[in-house]
Amino acid sequence: MDRVTSPDGAPGADPRIPAPPHDRSGGAAMPTVTMIGGGQLARMTHQASIALGQCLRVLAATADDPAAQVSADVVLGSHDDIDDLRAAARGSVALTFDHEGVPLHHLQTLEAEGVSVLPPSTALQFAQDKRAMRLRLSELGLPVPDYADLSGDLGLARGRLTEFGDRHDWSIVLKAIRGGYDGRGVWIVDDRDAAMAVFDEQFDTGVDLIAEQKVTMRRELSAMIGRSPFGQGAAWPVVETIQRKGQCAVVLAPAPGLDPELAAQAQQMALRLADELGVVGVMAMELFETVDGELLVNELAMRPHNSGHWTMDGAVTSQFEQHLRAVLDYPLGDTAPRSAVTVxxxxxxxxxxxxxxxxxxxxxxxxxxxxxxxxxxxxxxRPDRKIGHVNIVGAGGDDLASVRERAERAAHWMSTAVWTDGWEGH
Amino acid sequence: MDRVTSPDGAPGADPRIPAPPHDRSGGAAMPTVTMIGGGQLARMTHQASIALGQCLRVLAATADDPAAQVSADVVLGSHDDIDDLRAAARGSVALTFDHEGVPLHHLQTLEAEGVSVLPPSTALQFAQDKRAMRLRLSELGLPVPDYADLSGDLGLARGRLTEFGDRHDWSIVLKAIRGGYDGRGVWIVDDRDAAMAVFDEQFDTGVDLIAEQKVTMRRELSAMIGRSPFGQGAAWPVVETIQRKGQCAVVLAPAPGLDPELAAQAQQMALRLADELGVVGVMAMELFETVDGELLVNELAMRPHNSGHWTMDGAVTSQFEQHLRAVLDYPLGDTAPRSAVTVxxxxxxxxxxxxxxxxxxxxxxxxxxxxxxxxxxxxxxRPDRKIGHVNIVGAGGDDLASVRERAERAAHWMSTAVWTDGWEGH
Incomplete structure (x- = not known):
């Protein structure tokens, strides 16, 4: 990777665009990384950047965005605006992401202008497009749930939905190809009529869908890894993710009782995929563990991810520091857990x-x-909005049930101001 | 403690002073803490503040100060200027410190205007004035090295120095009563002539001194504690500090082989002193362990301290988070170490x-x-300037020598770009 080190020589520098508010080329002269999006992932990446002698530059929609509240280097603007993206990239050595929402053609434009976009658009497209991702995974021989493409001509798509639904006894899920997250853009349907109603409604608003078999699963897992441009990869222990209302609620690290062979397989799948796609940064591969003990790939995220928040306190290197290391082409940090259990x-x-x-x-x-x-x-x-998280790192003698109970009790209290038994499953 | 929660109702609000750049009273509405001084301690306190939903406000001399580089809430000004201090305090719930250099009379003025200064001036004066500190410690029956006050009339002070030097065979140290840190303001002298020369030179420039016996010590220790306004106290394990060129170079946590009774005594001395003085925040009590296995109090710092940097990675709660918890009157965090050894x-x-x-x-x-x-x-x-630190947290099976060797090797490399054996003492 060529690094742009001189602010003046930054690619795509546009004299009409004012310089970023803080030119940090003097003094300690550590590189500047820009993150597109001012959400909590950028906020926590900024925290990690401070230890590395940096200040994360953030392209945020408003000064009240989570990351804009705390970073000294904020560019206000839109991730949909190529000029705002250029202004944010100017003088920084890498452009990376808090979310997947940046239009791919803008990223391609920036790349053509010499900006180091990491992960590159050639990789990020698979995190933005569920159909392309499933196609690519299938080509690579990685296991995915059975699915059908419902884009294109209305009649043909309805026909494919009918055929697919019948084949799976209408035990299927419909997903928007683009833009879904935290349960948005996902419809769990129970029968043909419900499926057709969702399909017709989304078709009318121009939303392309895929249909996917509902997997009879034991649980959901996540394999998080980091990969540098140099090609170094590092995997954290595979975790179990517990979803509520379609979004991640609790993470058990490592996944309790997971067959070590299955854990290694999940890590290898994630590392191999990151290599094949040329991912740079951290990547979460969300997986289903089926009742038969098989793994199926569910989703990909090429950025810090909710399933990696436990690493902030529970691993030697957090996902946020690792993401910075990766996009800066630094060697990756130790992914060892600090404790036998973190929730x-x-x-x-x-x-x-x-x-x-x-x-x-x-x-x-x-x-x-x-x-x-x-x-x-x-x-x-706001209801069900992610506004924070709690980590409990097990100390000597703590069992999973005790750690989980405290973590869930703490989070529930912070949400509701009501103390309950945190978790009644033990 | 009364909290000032309304920016408009802030004590000492002066309509001529502009409001701080970021009014964070809306949205998540967590309290704002102001730290006077933009050095590395403020920088790392800002990191900790992010997790607590806050943004540390910093009064910094320049935008290039370590903390000003990374915080979104920076007031540029001088800690010697009462109007700058007022501007920084406005709308924040507590005013606290990155260094001891703020004039006491300014803090008393702010307190009279209703600002919550923490630690309060009544406590901080003892961290600013070595003579007052030794007097107070002696009154409380805490062990201090023998010392003599060399302030006041020239002839009388010279006489006291002569008497004190003779009594200790001129094995003495001269210290500036105010303003010394990291080896500055400390003179180790070997004989009468050297002592008199330092004394006369400092007298001429108006610097008041004390003389202190040179302690025949085994090593230096530091007992760090936190104390909240409510009076809750929490102590980290006592550490060993290794000084080079008069400043802290290495910290071994916990102090290896320290008699548990002596460790408990050091913690109790620090907690008791903090109580007696009304300290709020974290406090470091630097100690000598004599060759006879006695403890003597050397210095006090009422702020995050170099001897507590190991807590960032090596303890459940870092000194920076604990300092924020204390000044916000939150309950204190768990001070347990994460590992048997951190260097x-x-x-x-x-x-x-x-x-x-x-x-x-x-x-x-x-x-x-x-x-x-x-x-x-x-x-x-710049030569000998503290520009960063490295923590190595021991993993299972690591012994102290291995952890220390890696920590010192890493720090030496970062300083000099030369790899050496990090530490040849093992």
């Missing part, structure tokens, strides 16, 4: 925001669970 | 800055020692 629980906005302030809730949490590691995102509370 | 080594500016850039040095370090946790401060390289 992450998301703090989600409650259906009705509690009367008690977040500040006061945090105060009470600290009194009850002094070992809880809390990470708040500076976001307003 | 911190400072990265110091080399006598001649290496040709190889810091970026490139970091690259090589990561390749050699993937488990090293590096913390860089964004400071220019």
């Amino acid at each position: 992450m629980a998301n703090i989600l906005g409650a259906d009705e925001a509690p009367q008690m302030s977040m500040d006061e809730r945090l105060h009470h949490l600290m009194a009850r669970i002094p070992e809880a590691k809390v990470h708040l995102y500076g976001k307003g509370e | 911190m080594a400072n990265i110091l500016g080399a006598d001649e800055a290496p040709q190889m850039s810091m970026d490139e040095r970091l690259h090589h370090l990561m390749a050699r020692i993937p488990e090293a946790k590096v913390h860089l401060y964004g400071k220019g390289e």
Whole structure:
């Protein structure tokens, strides 16, 4: 990878675009990385960048975005605007992402202008397009659930849906090819009529879908890895993810009782795929473990991911530091866990925001669970919105049930200001 | 503690002073803490503040100060200027410190205006004034090295120095009462003539001194604690500090082979002193362990301290998070170590800055020692200047010698771009 080190010589530099607010080329002279999107992933990447002697530059929509609240180097603008993207990239050595929403053609334009886009558009397209991803995975011989492409001509697509649904006894899921996340863009349907209704409605609004078999699974797993441009790969232990309302709620690290061979297979699949696609940065491969003990690839994310938040306190190197190391072509950090068990629980906005302030809730949490590691995102509370997370790293003698109970109890308290038994499954 | 929660109702608000650049009263509405001084301690406190849903406000001399490079909430000004201090305090719930250099009368003025200064001036004065500190410690029955006050009338002070020097066979140290740190303001003298020369020179420039016996010591220790306004105290394990050129170079956590009774005594001394003085925040009590196995108090710092940097990776709660918890009157976090041994080594500016850039040095370090946790401060390289530190947290089976060797090797590399055996003492 060629690094752009001189702000003046930055590719695509446009004299009409003002220089970023902080030119850090003097003094310590560490490289600047730009992240597109000002969400919590950028916020936590900024935290990691501080230790590496950097300040993360963030392209944020508003000054109140989670990352814009805390970074000294914020470019306000839109990820849909090529000039804003250029302004954010100027003088930085790599452009990377807090989300998958940047139009691919803009990234291709930036690449043509010499910007180091990481992961590159040739890789990122597979994280943006579920149909392309499934096609590519199939070509590579990686196991995916059976699926059908429902894009294109209305009549032909309805025919493919009917054929696919019949074949799977209408135990199917419909997914938007682009733009879905955290349960959005996913429809679990129980019969033909429901499936056809979703299909027709989405067709009318121009949303392309795929149909996918509903997998009879034991649980969901996530294999997170990092990959540098040099081709170095590093995998964290495979974790179990527990979904609620279609989004990640709890992560158990490592996945309890996972067959070591299956764990190694998941890591190797993720590392191999990252190599084949040329991914740079961290990547989450979300997997189904079927009741038969098989793995199927569900989704890909080529950025820090909710299933990797446990690494902030539970691993030697966090996913955020690793992402920076990778996009800077630094050698990757140690992915060893610090403890036999770490549990992450998301703090989600409650259906009705509690009367008690977040500040006061945090105060009470600290009194009850002094070992809880809390990470708040500076976001307003809306139902089911991810506004923070709690990690509990097991200490000597702690079993999974105890760690999980505390993590879930802590997160539930922070969401609702109600103490409950955190988790009744043990 | 009364909290000031309304920016408009902030005490001492002066309509001539512009509001701070980021009013964060909306949205997530977590409290704002202001730290006076933009050095590395503020930089790392900002990192910790992000997890707590905050953004640390920093009063910095320049936009290039270590903390000003990374925080979104920077007030540029001087810690010597009461109006700058007022501007920085406005709308924040607590004013705290990256260094001891703020004039006491300014803090008293702010307190009179209702600003929550933490630690309060009544405590901080003892960290600013070595003579007052020794007097107070003696009153409390805490062990200090023998000392003599050399302030006041020239003739009388010379007489006290002569008497004190003779009594200790001129095995003494002279220290400036105010303003010394990292070896500055400390003179180790070997005989009467050298002592008199230092005394006369400092007297002429108006610097008040004390003389202190040179302690025949086994080693130096540091007991770090946190204390909240509510009076909760929490102590980390006592560490051994290794000084070079008069400043902290290496920290071994916990202090190897320290008698558990002596360790408990050191913690209790620190907790008791913090209580007696009304300290709020974290405090380092630097101690001598004499060859007879006695403890003597050397210095106090009422802020995050170099001897606590190991906690960033080696303890459940870092000193920076704990300092924020304390000044916000949150319950304190778990001070348990994550490992049987953690070693911190400072990265110091080399006598001649290496040709190889810091970026490139970091690259090589990561390749050699993937488990090293590096913390860089964004400071220019000058001889013996603290520009970063490395923590190595021991993993299962690592012994102290191995951990220390890697930490020192890593720090020496980052300083000089030369690989050596990190530490030849094993």
